[in-house]
Amino acid sequence: MFATLIEKELKSIILGPKFVATFIVCSILILLSIFIGVQEYRAAVKSYEAGVQLVDEEMQEATSWMGMRNRIFRKPDPMQIFISGVNNDIGRFANIRSTESIKLTNSIYSDDPIFAAFRFIDLGFIVQVVLSLFAILFTYDAINGERERGTLGLAFSNAVPRFQYILTKFIGSWLGLIVPILVPILVSFLLVIAFGVPITGEHWVRIAIFLGVSILYFTFFIALGIFISALTKRSTVSFLLLLVTWVTFVLIIPRVGVMSAGKIVPVPSVAEVDGQIEGFSKGRWDEYMKVLEKRLEEREKMMAGMTKEEREAYRDKHLWDWMEENDALRKDVQSDINEFSRILHEDIRNRKAVQERLGFTLSRFSPASAFQLSAMNLAATDIRLKSRYETTLEQYHKDFVDYVEKKQQEAGGAMGGIRISFSSETGLKYSFGPDKGSLDTSDMPRFNGINRSLSNIFAPTFIDIALLIFYSIAAIVGAFVAFLRYDVR
Amino acid sequence: MIKLVIEKELREIIGSTKFAITFGVCAVLILLTFYVGAKNHQLNLARYEAAQAENLRKMEGLTDWIRVNSHRIFLPPQPLEALVTGVSNDIGRTIEMRGRGELASVDSRFNDDPIFAVFRFLDLDFIFQIVLSLFAILFAFDAINGEKERGTLRLSFAGAVPKDKFILAKLIGSFLALGIPLLIPILLGCLLLPVLGVHLTGDEWIRLGLVILIGLIYFGVFLTLSIFMSVLTKRSSSSFLALLVIWILAVFIVPRSSVLLAGRAVDVPSVDELSYKKGRFRAQLWQEDRSKLSEYKPSTDKDPEEMMNQFNKFMQELADERNKKMQEYSNRLNEDRRSKQTKQERLAFGLARISPSALFSLATTNLVGTAITVKQHFLDEAHGYQQTFAEFMKEKTGMNLGGDVILFRMKRGGDEEEEKPINPSELPEFEYHSLTMTKVLNSAMIDIGLLLLFNIVFFIGAFVGFLRYDVR
Numbered sequence: 001m002f003a004t005l006i007e008k009e010l011k012s013i014i015l016g017p018k019f020v021a022t023f024i025v026c027s028i029l030i031l032l033s034i035f036i037g038v039q040e041y042r043a044a045v046k047s048y049e050a051g052v053q054l055v056d057e058e059m060q061e062a063t064s065w066m067g068m069r070n071r072i073f074r075k076p077d078p079m080q081i082f083i084s085g086v087n088n089d090i091g092r093f094a095n096i097r098s099t100e101s102i103k104l105t106n107s108i109y110s111d112d113p114i115f116a117a118f119r120f121i122d123l124g125f126i127v128q129v130v131l132s133l134f135a136i137l138f139t140y141d142a143i144n145g146e147r148e149r150g151t152l153g154l155a156f157s158n159a160v161p162r163f164q165y166i167l168t169k170f171i172g173s174w175l176g177l178i179v180p181i182l183v184p185i186l187v188s189f190l191l192v193i194a195f196g197v198p199i200t201g202e203h204w205v206r207i208a209i210f211l212g213v214s215i216l217y218f219t220f221f222i223a224l225g226i227f228i229s230a231l232t233k234r235s236t237v238s239f240l241l242l243l244v245t246w247v248t249f250v251l252i253i254p255r256v257g258v259m260s261a262g263k264i265v266p267v268p269s270v271a272e273v274d275g276q277i278e279g280f281s282k283g284r285w286d287e288y289m290k291v292l293e294k295r296l297e298e299r300e301k302m303m304a305g306m307t308k309e310e311r312e313a314y315r316d317k318h319l320w321d322w323m324e325e326n327d328a329l330r331k332d333v334q335s336d337i338n339e340f341s342r343i344l345h346e347d348i349r350n351r352k353a354v355q356e357r358l359g360f361t362l363s364r365f366s367p368a369s370a371f372q373l374s375a376m377n378l379a380a381t382d383i384r385l386k387s388r389y390e391t392t393l394e395q396y397h398k399d400f401v402d403y404v405e406k407k408q409q410e411a412g413g414a415m416g417g418i419r420i421s422f423s424s425e426t427g428l429k430y431s432f433g434p435d436k437g438s439l440d441t442s443d444m445p446r447f448n449g450i451n452r453s454l455s456n457i458f459a460p461t462f463i464d465i466a467l468l469i470f471y472s473i474a475a476i477v478g479a480f481v482a483f484l485r486y487d488v489r
Numbered sequence: 490m491i492k493l494v495i496e497k498e499l500r501e502i503i504g505s506t507k508f509a510i511t512f513g514v515c516a517v518l519i520l521l522t523f524y525v526g527a528k529n530h531q532l533n534l535a536r537y538e539a540a541q542a543e544n545l546r547k548m549e550g551l552t553d554w555i556r557v558n559s560h561r562i563f564l565p566p567q568p569l570e571a572l573v574t575g576v577s578n579d580i581g582r583t584i585e586m587r588g589r590g591e592l593a594s595v596d597s598r599f600n601d602d603p604i605f606a607v608f609r610f611l612d613l614d615f616i617f618q619i620v621l622s623l624f625a626i627l628f629a630f631d632a633i634n635g636e637k638e639r640g641t642l643r644l645s646f647a648g649a650v651p652k653d654k655f656i657l658a659k660l661i662g663s664f665l666a667l668g669i670p671l672l673i674p675i676l677l678g679c680l681l682l683p684v685l686g687v688h689l690t691g692d693e694w695i696r697l698g699l700v701i702l703i704g705l706i707y708f709g710v711f712l713t714l715s716i717f718m719s720v721l722t723k724r725s726s727s728s729f730l731a732l733l734v735i736w737i738l739a740v741f742i743v744p745r746s747s748v749l750l751a752g753r754a755v756d757v758p759s760v761d762e763l764s765y766k767k768g769r770f771r772a773q774l775w776q777e778d779r780s781k782l783s784e785y786k787p788s789t790d791k792d793p794e795e796m797m798n799q800f801n802k803f804m805q806e807l808a809d810e811r812n813k814k815m816q817e818y819s820n821r822l823n824e825d826r827r828s829k830q831t832k833q834e835r836l837a838f839g840l841a842r843i844s845p846s847a848l849f850s851l852a853t854t855n856l857v858g859t860a861i862t863v864k865q866h867f868l869d870e871a872h873g874y875q876q877t878f879a880e881f882m883k884e885k886t887g888m889n890l891g892g893d894v895i896l897f898r899m900k901r902g903g904d905e906e907e908e909k910p911i912n913p914s915e916l917p918e919f920e921y922h923s924l925t926m927t928k929v930l931n932s933a934m935i936d937i938g939l940l941l942l943f944n945i946v947f948f949i950g951a952f953v954g955f956l957r958y959d960v961r
Contacts, residue, residue, distance in 0.1 A: 018730050025734050029742065036749045043752075047759050054765035061772065089579070089599040089606035093761075109579040110597040111760045113861040114834055115752060116579035117854075118744035118847065130737055137733065240507050243627065244514050247620055252518065254608035259525055262532070262605065269536040270601040271563060271583045275543025278559055282547055356604050363608065372607070383603040 001160060002168055009172020013138060014180070022134045027184035029130060033121050034188035037081035038195045040120075044076035044108075051093065059441050065408040068439075069097035070400055072447045074104065074389055077380060078197050079206060083124035085381025088115065094393050098334065098401045101277070101341045102393045103270075104386055123188070124375045127214045128368055129250060131181065132221045136242045139173055139225025141235035143483060148235055152488050166226070166483040170476065173222050178215060185211065202454060209458070210378045216468045217371040221246075223475035230482035250368040257363030265355040273344055281337045288333045292326060342394075349387060356383065364464070367471045374464035380457060392450050399445040407439075490650060491658045498662025502628060503670070511624045516674035518620060522611050523678030526571035527685035529610070533566035540583070548913035554885035557911070560586045562874060562919040564594070564867050567858060568687050569696060573614045575850075575859025578605065584871045586919075588879035588889040589812045591767075591819050592871050594864065614853055617704040618846050619740055621671065622711040626732045629663050629715030631725035633955060638725055646960050656720075656955040660948060663712055668705055675701055692926060700853045703933075706940045707849040711736070713947035720954035743844035751837030757829040763822050770818050774811045781807060805888055827865075834861070842936070845943050852936035858923045860932070866924060874919045881917050 013019055051073045062068060073093045080087045091104030092111075109116035143166075146152035155165065189207070192199060199207075225242060232238040299322065303311045363369035376382040502508050544561045551557060564582040581594030599606035609615075633656075636642035645655065679697065682689060689697065715732055722728040785803055787796045841847035854860040879889050 018726070021730055021734060025737065029737075032742075032746065036746065039753050040749065047761065050759065051761040054761060058765065058768055061769075086599070086603040086606045089597075090603050091600050105595055105600070106760060107579070107597060107600045109576070110581050110594075110600065110864075112752075112757070112830070113576040113580055113864050114748055114830070114837060116576045117837075117861055118748050118841065118850070121742065121745040121749070125741075129741065133733070133737070137730070237506065240510055240627070243623070244510060247514070247623070251615070251619060252611070255611045256521070256525075258604055258608050259529070259611065262602075263528060266532065267602065269540055270596050271540035271561065272536065272543050274583075274596075275540060275547055275561070279543065279547035282556075283550070286550070352602070352604070359604055369608070376607070383607055386600075386603055 001158075002164055005155075005160070005165060005168035006172045006175070009169055010176045013173065013176035018138070019176075019180075022137065023180055026126070026131065026134065026181055027187075029121075029126050030123065030181075030184040030188050031191065033123055033126055034081065034191055037084075037122055038192060038197055041076055041078060041081050041197060042195075044080070047092075048073050048076055056441075059444075060439065062439055065404055065411060065439065067097070068404045068407075069095060069100075070444075071095050072393060072396065075449050078192075078199050078203055079379035080381055081192065081197065082122060082207065082210060083375045083379035083381055084120045084122045085124075085376035085379055086383055086385060087381045088120060090386040094390070096393070096397050096400050098404070101338065101345070102390050102397050104389055104393075123185075124210075124372065124379075127217060127375075128372055131214075131218055132250060132368065133246060135177060135218055135221035136225050136239075136246055138177055139222050140229055140239040140242050142169055142173060142226045143229040143486060144232055144238055145229070145235045147233070147488065156488050162484055162486075163480070166230070166480055169483075170223065170226060170479065173226065174219065177222060178218060181218075205454065206378050206457065209461075210375055213371060213374050213378070213461075213465060213468065216465070216472055217367060220367050220468060220472040220475055223472055223479055227475050227479035227482060230479055230486050249366040253366035254363045254369040254372070257361075257365070257369065258359040260362055261355050261359030265351060265358055267348060267351045267355055273348060277337070277341045277344060280340045284333045284336055288329060291329060295322075295325070352387075364467055367468055370464040370467040370471070374461040374468070377461045377464070378457065380452065382460070384460075388450055388452075393447070396445065396447045403445055491654050491661075494645075494650070494655055494658030495662040495665070498659055499666045502663065502666035507628070508666075508670075511627065512670055515616075515621065515624060515671060518611075518616055519613075519671075519674040519678050520681065522572070522613055522616055523681045524685070525611055526613075527682055527687045530566060530568050530571040530687055531685075533571070537563055537566055545913040545916070548911065548916075551911050551913075552909060554882060554911055557882075557916075560878070560916065562586050562871060565921050567693075567923060568682070568689055569693055569700075569857040570859050571610075572612055572697070573700060573853045573857040573859055574610050574612045575614070575854035575857065575863070576861050577859040577863065578610070580864040580867070582867075584867075586871070586875065586878055588875070588882050589808075590815070592868060592875065594867055594871075613700060613704065614850055617707055617853075618849055621704070621708050622740065622846070623736060625667065625708050625711035626715050626729070626736055628667055629712050629719065630729040630732050631719055632659055632663060632716045633719040633958065634722055634728055635719065635725040637723070637960065642960050652956050652958075652960075653952065656716075656952050660713060660716060660951060663716065664709060667712065668708060671705075671708070672701075695926065696856050696929075699856050699933075703849060703852050703856070703937060703940065706937070706944060707845060710845045710940060710943045710947065713944055713951055717947045717951040717954060720951050720958055739844040740846045744841045744847040744850070747840035747843075747847070748837040751833050751840065755829060755833035755836055757833055758822075758826050763826060766822060767815070767819055771815060774814055778807050778811055801888070809889075842939060845940060848936040848940050848943075852933040852940065855933040855936070856929050858929065862924070862932070867921070870921050871919070874917070877917045881915075885911075 051071070055071045055073075059068070059070065071093050074091070077087075088108040090107055092106050092108065094102050094104050096102070141148070143152070146155070156162075224245065225238075228238045228242050228245070229235070232241065299318075303314055306314060360369070360373060364373070373382070540561075540563055544563075547559070548557055562584050564580075570577045578598040581597050583596040584592050584594050586592070631638070633642065636645070646652075714735070715728070718728040718732050718735075719725070722731065785800075787799045789795050789799075838847070838851060842851075851860065855862075858866075883889050
């Protein structure tokens with residue numbers, strides 16, 4: 001009997017015109033999203049490689065270490081094909097130079113707002129929005145529809161235990177919907193391989209888990225559909241309720257959750273913070289200039305009364321020490337500014353973390369949020385992507401600045417650029433930095449990207465996966481309990 | 490007769506549980522959108538003002554305008570922006586102002602706060618485009634075939650009701666029953682704005698009114714389409730399925746795919762590529778100036794101050810010349826990119842316009858000033874201000890300090906006493922002017938026209954289809 005009921009359910013789903021239409025739409029959508037995703041990924045890789053090459057060329061063409069700067073681009077990850085997350089919203093690169101703090105800038109959307117007009121289409125979006133809607137479409141009348149058609153009474157004219165009936169209903173719907181949808185998804189994975197996207201074993205593990213999470217999310221909506229159908233007598237009512245629930249879960253709660261957090265925990269804007277840093281920086285450089293002026297005066301006093309030759313000899317003798325003194329002071333100032341900037345950014349990061357925790361906690365009342373957050377975490381296109389890069393780049397920034405300073409010293413302290421002096425004794429004098437042709441940057445520290453272990457990637461997804469399991473179990477239990485009390489007549 | 494059928498339709502819709510639930514949900518959502526929009530605007534305004542204040546504060550204590558080497562201008566938040574966000578959170582809102590040279594907008598809200606990029610914002614664009622269109626389908630998918638299934642269609646035609654009048658009354662009745670109740674929360678939302686401290690100008694009220702009107706036209710598209718589909722199909726389940734598929738395609742798929750396909754079809758040089766070319770050209774110009782510099786000799790070599798003044802003048806001239814060449818070169822590159830972008834946009838939006846959702850979105854964002862043109866408009870406004878800023882700085886310092894210019898100064902003992910702090914509030918204020926109503930209406934007209942055309946086509950389709958419909 002159990003197998004017969006499942007078979008009946010499977011047949012009623014798969015043989016209906018509804019299934020054919022939705023299956024075709026889903027298949028086209030899934031394949032289209034992957035195709036577009038692969039093309040976008042290829043374009044991103046091309047742009048990344050071109051960017052890196054241009055920066056390398058620019059650095060090689062430089063003739064002086066003075067003011068040397070680097071630019072680090074965010075490397076595209078094949079996982080963005082499946083879940084783009086905030087990948088297009090956050091900056092693509094960060095400038096690395098001693099006087100600038102680390103900041104990822106120039107997002108794809110800010111450079112080319114045309115792509116922001118309607119946003120991106122990816123597998124995560126299809127599962128979250130389209131498949132969940134189709135799950136409702138197939139299950140909203142699972143129980144009350146049978147009652148309306150009179151087939152429910154007919155089924156219970158046989159000796160069918162209610163528990164077994166609802167179980168077969170659930171298993172039948174689940175198999176009838178999940179298995180066919182897996183076909184285009186698996187085909188799309190083959191498409192990714194065929195296009196030569198460099199997917200590693202680690203990526204496959206993440207993709208497999210994403211698939212599991214998607215199935216879990218889909219399961220929730222199937223169970224919810226059966227649950228509401230078992231709670232109501234008319235299929236039109238259950239459909240309406242499910243549609244309202246879908247709109248609330250998928251479109252409203254996630255947005256309202258995050259927006260409420262934005263109101264409750266305000267975070268100053270980057271422009272404001274940058275202004276504060278610049279204000280502090282200006283103050284420190286003013287102090288620096290005053291100290292320099294004082295030192296110049298003192299040095300001039302020391303040379304007062306000397307002849308022209310004596311002054312030049314004295315200058316030559318002390319020039320190196322003076323330069324070192326000035327440079328030490330400059331480094332102190334820069335270090336103070338960097339520290340101030342670090343503290344300010346850390347404070348912002350902490351506030352953002354509080355805002356994020358609250359926003360996501362509120363939005364997690366919706367299974368759609370739990371799904372999206374876990375999918376983004378698995379694809380590493382979550383909102384921490386930016387801070388992960390910036391934190392890692394801070395260390396690289398230090399290494400790069402140290403390297404440039406070392407190189408500058410190795411070049412005999414020659415600053416490069418132009419030196420110009422005015423003096424009533426020597427007139428106007430220029431000296432251009434030693435032009436030794438292009439610089440050797442072969443030993444320059446390279447940025448190796450972010451290395452995250454699988455456990456690091458999975459850890460933040462546990463809570464969302466656990467929530468999805470909880471929501472699914474609650475919906476399944478709800479459906480079972482509601483049906484056990486259902487008036488089948 | 491028409492009146493009677495309209496009345497029946499109105500009663501049927503308004504008296505249903507479906508209406509009570511959906512109207513309740515929509516009303517809450519619309520009011521929430523206005524509330525959140527108003528609060529967001531205030532928050533954005535506070536952040537904007539804080540950033541502006543910080544920009545001036547950092548200049549406090551400076552004793553010479555020459556030392557103002559960092560001045561930022563910001564894209565001010567507009568009240569309607571919070572109601573139809575468009576790309577306003579995706580584009581850079583800060584520009585580092587210099588007296589000359591190229592300007593770039595940085596710091597987009599979503600880049601600064603990616604948390605808001607995850608689920609995006611709740612706005613009128615979203616409510617109309619997704620929620621209300623779905624509810625229009627929900628109410629009208631079985632307008633004709635549903636009546637047939639229930640047997641009420643045949644009953645209606647037992648009386649001497651002409652088919653054309655029946656379908657006309659059905660269309661009008663559905664629109665009135667759904668459209669007018671929607672206006673109540675929308676109008677309440679509008680009233681909420683001044684109560685929450687968001688005061689719109691007359692021009693902004695007109696724009697908001699037009700957004701709502703376009704929203705109703707868009708709503709009408711899905712309503713007439715649903716009735717049309719309901720006439721075309723025999724079973725209400727089939728019409729619903731077909732409508733749901735169309736809805737998904739129109740709202741989510743066509744607009745996104747069009748842009749992405751156009752992105753691949755028209756190759757636009759990347760920002761990095763341009764930046765590299767500009768960098769190389771700048772280096773080349775600098776090399777040329779370096780040789781000019783080597784040949785330079787001041788008229789005196791005894792008076793350091795005179796030497797410095799002459800040298801500064803010489804450097805200014807070099808910088809002017811260099812920046813002129815740089816500007817010309819940059820303009821050429823930018824124009825080339827811009828023309829390719831325009832081609833890409835034309836293709837993308839041309840394809841996307843198959844979808845009424847894309848039309849609605851393009852029309853409303855254009856009206857509010859949050860369409861993709863806002864980035865270029867902000868840059869154009871900033872370039873206008875750049876001249877004012879350069880003139881101001883020239884007046885204060887005697888020279889234009891922007892671009893790659895090297896400046897020398899001399900300080901004599903005892904100068905400290907003469908130094909007075911500058912007054913940062915003297916800086917000319919950056920005033921952002923949104924695109925004029927005529928301009929935005931011109932841009933939005935094609936989309937509004939197409940939305941009306943969709944309405945007419947579906948209306949005629951439903952009308953003609955019903956005249957041939959077998960009511961038995």
